[in-house]
Every structure is written in structure tokens, then in C-alpha cells.
Amino acid sequence: MTPSPPVEATTRIQLTVNGRRREVAVAPRRTLLQLVREELHLTGTKEGCGVGTCGACTVLVDGGAVLSCLVLAVQAAGRTVETIEALGGDAADPLLAAFIRHDAFQCGFCTPGQIMTLRGLFRRTPRPSLGEIRRAVEGNVCRCGAHLRIQAAALDVAAQGGAPGTPRR
Amino acid sequence: MPRIIRQKVEFEGRIEEREVVIEGDDLPVWPADERFTVVGTPVPRVDGLERVGGRARYTTDEFPTGMLWGAILRSPHAHARIARIDTGNAERASGVHAVLSSVNAPKIRWHSGASWLFDPELRYVGDEVAAVVAEDAEAARDALDLIEVEYEVLPHVVDAEEAIRPGAVLVQPAGNILGGDWERYARGDVDRGIREAEVTVELTARTPDQLHHSMETHGSVADWSGDRLVVWDSTQHIFGVRRQVAAAVGLPMDRVRVLSPFMGGGFGSKNGAGKYTVIAALASRETRRPVRIVFTRIEESQAAGKRPRSVQRIRLGARRDGRLTAIDYWGLSNVGAYRAVPSPLSGPPKELYACPNVRTETASVFTHTGPAAAFRAPGYVEATVALECAVEALADRLGMDPLEVRLRNHAEEDQVLGRPYSSKHLREAYQLGARSIGWTKRTPTPAQPVGDGRKRRGMGMASQLWGGSGSAPAYAEVRVNPDGTAEVRIGTQDIGTGAKTALTQIAAEVLSLPVDRITLTLGDTDFPYSPLSAGSQTIASCGPAVRMAAEEARRHLLEAAASALEAAPTDVRLASGSLHVAGVPDRKISVAELTGRMGNFTISGRGFRGANPDDVTIRTWGAQFAEVEVDTETGEVAVLKISACHDVGRVINPLQYTSQIHGGVIQGLGLALSEDHVTDPETGNVLDLGFDAYAVPRQSMVPEIDALAVNIPDPVANNLGVKGVGEPPMIPTPAAVANAVANAIGVRITDLPITPMKVLRALGRVE
Numbered sequence: 001m002t003p004s005p006p007v008e009a010t011t012r013i014q015l016t017v018n019g020r021r022r023e024v025a026v027a028p029r030r031t032l033l034q035l036v037r038e039e040l041h042l043t044g045t046k047e048g049c050g051v052g053t054c055g056a057c058t059v060l061v062d063g064g065a066v067l068s069c070l071v072l073a074v075q076a077a078g079r080t081v082e083t084i085e086a087l088g089g090d091a092a093d094p095l096l097a098a099f100i101r102h103d104a105f106q107c108g109f110c111t112p113g114q115i116m117t118l119r120g121l122f123r124r125t126p127r128p129s130l131g132e133i134r135r136a137v138e139g140n141v142c143r144c145g146a147h148l149r150i151q152a153a154a155l156d157v158a159a160q161g162g163a164p165g166t167p168r169r
Numbered sequence: 170m171p172r173i174i175r176q177k178v179e180f181e182g183r184i185e186e187r188e189v190v191i192e193g194d195d196l197p198v199w200p201a202d203e204r205f206t207v208v209g210t211p212v213p214r215v216d217g218l219e220r221v222g223g224r225a226r227y228t229t230d231e232f233p234t235g236m237l238w239g240a241i242l243r244s245p246h247a248h249a250r251i252a253r254i255d256t257g258n259a260e261r262a263s264g265v266h267a268v269l270s271s272v273n274a275p276k277i278r279w280h281s282g283a284s285w286l287f288d289p290e291l292r293y294v295g296d297e298v299a300a301v302v303a304e305d306a307e308a309a310r311d312a313l314d315l316i317e318v319e320y321e322v323l324p325h326v327v328d329a330e331e332a333i334r335p336g337a338v339l340v341q342p343a344g345n346i347l348g349g350d351w352e353r354y355a356r357g358d359v360d361r362g363i364r365e366a367e368v369t370v371e372l373t374a375r376t377p378d379q380l381h382h383s384m385e386t387h388g389s390v391a392d393w394s395g396d397r398l399v400v401w402d403s404t405q406h407i408f409g410v411r412r413q414v415a416a417a418v419g420l421p422m423d424r425v426r427v428l429s430p431f432m433g434g435g436f437g438s439k440n441g442a443g444k445y446t447v448i449a450a451l452a453s454r455e456t457r458r459p460v461r462i463v464f465t466r467i468e469e470s471q472a473a474g475k476r477p478r479s480v481q482r483i484r485l486g487a488r489r490d491g492r493l494t495a496i497d498y499w500g501l502s503n504v505g506a507y508r509a510v511p512s513p514l515s516g517p518p519k520e521l522y523a524c525p526n527v528r529t530e531t532a533s534v535f536t537h538t539g540p541a542a543a544f545r546a547p548g549y550v551e552a553t554v555a556l557e558c559a560v561e562a563l564a565d566r567l568g569m570d571p572l573e574v575r576l577r578n579h580a581e582e583d584q585v586l587g588r589p590y591s592s593k594h595l596r597e598a599y600q601l602g603a604r605s606i607g608w609t610k611r612t613p614t615p616a617q618p619v620g621d622g623r624k625r626r627g628m629g630m631a632s633q634l635w636g637g638s639g640s641a642p643a644y645a646e647v648r649v650n651p652d653g654t655a656e657v658r659i660g661t662q663d664i665g666t667g668a669k670t671a672l673t674q675i676a677a678e679v680l681s682l683p684v685d686r687i688t689l690t691l692g693d694t695d696f697p698y699s700p701l702s703a704g705s706q707t708i709a710s711c712g713p714a715v716r717m718a719a720e721e722a723r724r725h726l727l728e729a730a731a732s733a734l735e736a737a738p739t740d741v742r743l744a745s746g747s748l749h750v751a752g753v754p755d756r757k758i759s760v761a762e763l764t765g766r767m768g769n770f771t772i773s774g775r776g777f778r779g780a781n782p783d784d785v786t787i788r789t790w791g792a793q794f795a796e797v798e799v800d801t802e803t804g805e806v807a808v809l810k811i812s813a814c815h816d817v818g819r820v821i822n823p824l825q826y827t828s829q830i831h832g833g834v835i836q837g838l839g840l841a842l843s844e845d846h847v848t849d850p851e852t853g854n855v856l857d858l859g860f861d862a863y864a865v866p867r868q869s870m871v872p873e874i875d876a877l878a879v880n881i882p883d884p885v886a887n888n889l890g891v892k893g894v895g896e897p898p899m900i901p902t903p904a905a906v907a908n909a910v911a912n913a914i915g916v917r918i919t920d921l922p923i924t925p926m927k928v929l930r931a932l933g934r935v936e
Binding site for chain 1: 214219224225227230433664667835860865871873874
């Protein structure tokens with residue numbers, strides 16, 4: 001038995017996470033998802049499958065929604081990453097407020113991914129149609145069955161003119 | 170005075186007797202016409218911001234300092250014996266702290282005695298062979314490849330009908346039928362009932378293996394420190410996990426604390442501890458470090474439970490007026506390699522309709538496939554497909570409205586136990602659901618084509634019967650803080666249903682406090698005992714205890730206020746956080762002032778769940794109506810609308826009631842149309858590993874859902890008049906959709922899921 005961790009070359013990268021500059025050392029095979037959850041302790045981002053089939057790990061990279069389990073941490077060097085924590089857990093955030101008002105979640109495990117996907121959508125398209133909303137979150141699996149409530153919450157935000165586009169500082 | 174009573178408890182379709190402690194007298198049931206300010210209102214979730222904002226910590230979010238990562242080596246064979254295992258290279262690998270296997274792990278019985286924690290005989294692809302605990306996830310996974318195993322491959326059987334043939338390979342030494350024999354039930358004389366029938370219909374129904382696929386995979390984080398063990402567990406039953414883990418590792422129960430403050434879905438698959446829980450605990454003891462074992466999505470597909478595949482045959486006999494003369498039912502449930510309780514397939518055929526002659530013959534069969542687990546109304550979902558498709562086939566044969574046939578066979582009492590129902594408002598559910606879907610527009614089978622005839626529309630329906638009464642034991646505590654806020658503690662868990670919110674509403678109602686002045690904490694075995702969150706029982710079991718605890722705290726507040734206000738306690742009124750003397754509004758004291766005066770936590774209350782009445786049967790009821798459009802060129806079924814109406818007693822929170830209906834309906838749509846967990850018969854390999862080959866419903870599949878509630882309190886079920894809503898909404902959905910498809914195309918498909926290929930075959934468009 002060896003008490004020390006396996007030796008693996010790491011790369012130092014700089015990136016901006018939720019408005020804050022970070023410098024971290026990452027092993028080549030670590031994903032952005034692992035970096036966010038395990039190194040930066042931003043556990044709001046969830047792992048649902050680890051292979052890009054469920055959307056639970058969705059974060060924004062340079063403003064676009066990506067599956068963080070399919071991005072290597074080193075690929076995030078120099079980029080701007082936003083996780084669910086960027087919304088500040090603030091009841092005034094339009095998306096968070098709409099999700100609560102419409103009961104657009106049950107267990108809540110897929111919810112940060114749903115919200116980040118929609119945040120990406122609203123950034124591209126401030127007033128998306130129902131079709132655009134459904135297409136955006138088609139890849140986000142919800143097993144509890146909050147689909148219709150998620151649509152309603154997103155439509156509600158769209159009716160208010162969309163979600164704020166910049167990360168909170 | 171506390172007393173022990175023996176109580177018959179209905180749970181997930183089975184009746185068992187248990188001893189429970191009842192701490193005194195129960196409260197009278199809330200009257201049906203009681204006016205409430207919080208109960209019955211659509212309060213948003215009290216933990217909503219934590220869940221949507223990413224601050225809620227689930228088991229998988231626990232990373233205690235020094236934590237090690239575990240990974241499990243699983244059997245690549247459907248049936249094999251471990252001839253030799255060498256873990257030396259894995260143990261010596263960089264970063265590895267421990268390897269557990271049948272060589273070195275304690276002999277711990279598992280699967281109710283049918284297996285061991287590490288069993289040298291492996292009975293499905295995915296059965297546990299060994300476990301590695303290492304510095305990080307990668308090191309643990311890498312080390313799995315270094316374990317050398319020589320498997321003696323044995324013959325296997327994956328099909329239930331094959332497994333019950335004479336001479337079939339044995340999955341379990343006592344035989345392949347769970348419990349040793351078929352379960353049989355009979356009333357009246359079915360053969361005579363069939364002879365007396367003027368019409369008979371007969372069909373075979375098949376339902377698929379359905380995976381729960383909770384978004385949070387199964388997992389535990391165990392921290393064994395000194396003589397105490399703390400386990401974070403993604404579970405529906407923290408106290409059950411405590412009992413199982415304590416027994417497995419040989420600790421007294423009070424040294425084990427199980428935590429599950431947030432949980433990412435279970436649907437029946439997380440009703441107890443898993444091998445992973447015990448392995449994490451043992452590894453933590455050995456390494457003196459916290460250990461996490463969390464399933465990958467692939468493990469979730471192989472080894473986390475499933476609704477078992479069924480094959481069922483049903484024959485109905487009826488008079489020309491639609492009245493049933495006989496129900497003859499046969500069902501097999503393929504429960505995989507391990508299962509302790511048989512699937513209660515016989516429930517609906519025995520009880521849903523008035524019928525003097527009923528025979529059921531059912532068996533749960535072991536095969537070399539992944540173990541089954543309870544899944545949202547186990548047995549009842551499957552059996553309702555057979556029964557309700559047969560009833561609609563009967564209606565088509567008679568040229569009658571299927572709803573009318575059901576009304577003519579309405580069961581007025583429990584024909585199995587020969588006693589009344591506490592409440593039954595199925596007729597109201599039929600009426601509300603039929604109005605919502607526009608049932609009067611339904612045309613006889615085959616329904617009229619739409620437009621150019623390529624697409625055909627149809628309507629179908631199905632009824633629902635289920636338990637959901639809840640039961641003792643459950644206990645709760647309330648304390649009033651010096652600032653006038655209150656805390657509720659209860660050892661239940663909120664698995665996503667909104668239990669935390671509904672229980673908070675009950676306390677808020679009694680204490681006349683706004684919901685945001687009450688903090689309810691749960692998911693901790695240091696709190697008062699509560700049962701598992703399954704069987705649609707959480708609110709019906711825990712709610713009455715919370716109400717009683719709050720009532721006791723309220724009584725203490727009134728008595729303390731009476732003393733402070735120099736009045737009789739019966740003259741003191743509590744309203745909006747203030748206590749005053751009746752008729753003298755200015756002789757008052759605020760709750761905060763009163764409790765503040767008395768210091769820390771001197772006002773408290775404790776409550777328990779009273780016993781169930783033993784002279785009635787408590788059931789939930791419901792009906793669902795589906796409208797579908799079938800594309801006869803592609804075979805695709807699009808569900809246009811589901812109208813769902815259920816009788817679950819008093820509704821505490823209509824917002825979350827609707828969410829439960831949506832959830833059940835959508836999982837039912839998956840079973841009806843797309844979900845099928847496939848095992849390769851040649852190898853026993855699972856062919857759908859993860860979400861890419863297993864189609865859980867996505868946005869594009871979800872239709873309009875009209876969630877309706879009868880909302881009439883049950884007069885005797887418990888002191889709140891509630892019944893459970895968790896499972897009922899899934900029960901009728903697959904049958905209602907199958908019936909709508911049959912109405913649309915004029916051919917009845919009862920082999921679920923109804924895929925485009927099956928539709929095209931039914932239409933004779935492909936071979």
C-alpha cells in the first residue's frame with residue numbers, strides 16, 4: 001500500500017470562475033466538471049452520467065452552455081466559466097425565482113444544469129419561443145418529471161424580457 | 170401512556186403485522202370543512218432556493234477531509250464462480266489504500282440471506298466481485314484492472330418463463346420461484362363465471378424492465394471514527410440504512426448516524442442500504458479515512474434495481490350489459506438474481522372491480538439478471554396494463570363506452586377482506602377526468618382518421634387502485650425558539666416530493682405562524698424515528714405526528730400565556746404570532762415575548778402517528794384519460810394530452826400535488842412508449858448502459874397534462890385526512906395510453922413499450 005497519491009504531471013492554468021480569477025494545477029485527464037466540484041468546491045454543478053448524455057453538469061464557458069464532463073480542465077485555460085453559484089443563490093434572480101414559483105423541480109439534482117442551459121439560451125435569445133425553450137433543454141434529463149414546469153418557468157422569464165446576461169460579481 | 174400495539178400495515182401492496190409504540194391518544198381527525206390558512210395552499214418549496222441555487226448538499230456533494238474514493242469490480246458474466254482471485258497487484262498500486270473481496274472481507278449476509286457481501290458465486294452481470302479504495306477516483310478505477318480473477322463460467326437463464334421450466338438452471342438454491350411456490354388467490358368459482366359469461370375476452374400483456382435512473386446515482390460516504398460511524402447516504406430510509414449497516418458491521422445502532430438532508434431521487438430503488446454502503450463503512454474502518462462509493466451511470470444501469478419485466482395473461486367474462494362474471498389472471502414477474510418480496514401483481518385484478526369470481530396465480534421468478542427493486546407502485550403498474558386493457562377490449566367487444574363498463578363494475582367494498590373502504594371517490598375522478606379530456610368526443614374503435622387518414626387519433630382511459638394510507642410508527646418534535654420562530658425535527662427524508670414543505674405547512678397551520686417562521690429539519694437519524702419514504706406514505710405517516718407535536722407545543726404556549734396574562738388557558742387564543750385573552754384583544758403577549766422571557770427552548774412538543782383503524786381498508790383511487798395521435802406511416806405515437814384525477818384524501822399542497830401527478834404520468838409515458846431495459850439472452854449483458862440507449866422521456870415527448878384532484882379528506886385514515894400521492898399517478902398511465910392507441914388504430918398492442926416498430930407490425934406494414 002502506498003499512502004501517497006499517484007504521481008501525475010499537472011498543468012497550471014488560469015481561468016475566471018464566477019467572476020473570480022483562479023489559478024489551479026490540473027492533471028491532464030481531469031475534466032472541467034471535476035475541477036469545479038472537487039477542486040473549487042462548487043458542488044452545485046452535478047454529475048449525472050459523466051459522458052455527456054444528461055446535461056446535469058451544464059456550465060457556461062465564455063457565455064455558452066457546455067457539458068462540463070466533456071471538457072478537459074486544461075481546455076478551460078484562459079476562459080470564463082460560470083456555474084450555478086454565479087447566480088448567487090439569490091431569490092431575486094429571475095430564473096431561480098421562476099423555478100421556485102412554478103415548482104419546476106422535484107429532487108433538484110438536474111436543476112442547476114437545467115438553469116444553466118436556459119441561462120445560455122437567454123444569453124443568445126432573450127425572448128425565446130416555447131419551441132426554442134424545449135429544444136434547449138431537450139438534452140437535460142429530468143427523471144422526476146418537471147418538464148412542463150420547466151417550460152412554464154422559462155416562458156415566464158422570457159415574458160419578463162429574459163434573464164440578466166452578466167455574471168454577478 | 171405509551172403502549173405497544175400489533176398493527177396490520179399495508180405497504181406496497183402487501184400486508185404485514187408489526188409491533189409499534191403508540192405514545193398516547195391520537196387527535197381527532199381534522200373536520201372535512203375545517204378552514205385553513207396554510208394547509209391546502211400552494212406554498213412554494215421551503216428549500217426551493219437551496220435546491221435551485223446549487224447550495225443543497227446531496228450525498229455526492231460530501232467531500233470530508235481526507236476522503237478516499239471507492240470503486241467496485243463487477244461480474245462480467247451472468248453466472249459464474251470465482252475460481253481464483255488475486256488482488257496483490259491492485260493492493261500494491263500507487264494510491265491504493267485497501268482492496269476488499271471474498272478473500273479478506275468479513276462474511277456478511279446480504280440480499281436477505283441469499284448472498285454474501287462478496288459472494289464467490291456471481292448471479293448477474295454486475296454482481297459485486299471486489300472493491301478498491303484509493304486516493305482518487307482515477308486510481309481506484311485503474312486498480313480495478315489490476316485485480317486478477319479467474320471465473321468458472323456457469324450456465325445462465327435470463328427469461329422468466331424459461332426459468333420456471335423443469336430442469337432450468339437454478340439461480341437460487343431453493344428454486345427459481347421467490348418464496349418457493351406460486352401465490353394463489355381465489356374467490357367464487359372462475360370456471361363457472363366463465364361459463365355464465367355472454368362475452369369473454371382474453372389477452373397477454375408484457376411490460377418491460379424499467380430502470381429508475383434517479384439523477385443522483387446510488388452512493389454513500391462513510392466516516393468511521395473511533396467507535397462511531399457517520400454515513401451520508403442517498404436513501405429513502407435513513408433509519409433502515411442505519412439498521413442494516415449497524416447489523417452488517419457489528420455496531421450498536423446508536424453508534425451509527427445516517428444523514429440524507431437532500432436526495433436526488435429514488436422512486437423505490439433506494440429503500441435500504443446497498444452493498445456499497447457497507448463496503449464504504451468497512452473500508453473507512455480499515456483505512457481510518459472517510460470513504461465514498463458513488464455509482465457511475467453505467468452501474469446505475471446494471472446494479473441499482475429495476476421494475477421487473479412482466480408477462481401476464483388475463484381472461485374476463487361478462488354479461489351483455491358489461492357486468493363482470495369472472496376475472497382469471499396469471500402473471501410472472503422477472504425479479505432478477507435477488508429479491509426479498511414478490512411483486513404484488515394480483516392487487517388490481519383482485520380488487521379493482523366488483524366481480525364474484527376471481528382467480529389469480531402469480532410468481533416472482535429469479536433469473537441471472539440485475540436485481541429488481543420497488544419502483545413507484547410495484548406490481549400495480551404492470552397488472553393495471555393487463556386488467557385495464559382487457560376491460561377496454563371487453564367494452565369494444567360489447568360496443569359499450571369503456572367508462573360505462575367500469576362504472577357498472579364499480580366495487581363498493583373491499584371484496585378481498587370483506588370490509589368497507591374508508592373513502593372511495595373514484596366516480597368523482599372518472600367524472601372530472603372525462604370532462605377534462607372531452608371523453609364524449611371519443612368515437613368507437615377504430616376511431617375516425619384525421620385529415621388524409623395518415624394520422625389516427627384515439628382516446629383511452631384506465632383506473633387506479635393503490636394503498637397510501639401511511640401508518641405508525643412515526644414521531645416528531647417541535648420547539649419554539651426565544652424569538653418566536655419554531656423548529657420541527659423529524660427523521661424522515663424529502664426525496665424530492667416536497668415532504669419538507671408539506672410538513673412545514675402542517676406545523677405552521679397549528680402554530681399560527683407563517684411558513685418562513687418555521688424551520689423543519691429532516692434526513693438525520695438523530696431526529697425522531699420516521700419510516701421509509703416509499704409506499705406513498707410520508708405525509709400520511711409523518712404529517713399526523715408533526716401535527717400532534719405542534720398541537721402540544723401550542724398547548725404549552727397557551728398555558729404559559731395563561732399564566733402570564735392571568736387568564737384561564739381555555740380563554741387564551743393564538744393568532745398571527747400573538748396570544749391574547751378571548752374577547753379582550755389588548756390583554757395580549759406576543760409569542761416571541763413569551764418565549765423570550767422563558768429562555769431557550771422551554772416550549773416544546775412531541776407527537777406520534779396513531780394507529781390505523783383496523784375495520785376498514787384505506788385506498789387511493791384515480792382515473793386517467795389519454796388522447797393520442799398515431800402516425801400510420803412511421804408508427805410513431807404522440808400523446809396529445811393526459812387528464813389525471815386522483816382521490817388521495819386532503820391535498821396539503823396543490824402545487825406539489827400537481828408536480829407529483831406530472832412525475833408519475835411522465836414515468837408512465839416512458840414505460841408505455843420508450844423505456845425498455847434490455848438484457849442480451851446469450852451473454853446476460855445489459856445492452857443499455859446509461860441514457861444514450863435507454864430512452865427516459867425528454868421534453869419533446871411530454872404532452873399537456875391536466876392534473877386534477879378530488880380533494881375530499883378521508884374521514885378516518887389519520888388525523889389529517891390525507892392519503893399518499895407519490896405512486897398513484899403512475900399506475901394508470903401506461904394502460905390509458907395503450908387503450909388510446911388501440912382506439913386509434915383498431916389493433917390492440919399490449920406488449921409495452923409501444924414502439925413505432927410494434928405499431929407498424931400491428932398495422933401489417935412490416936413483417
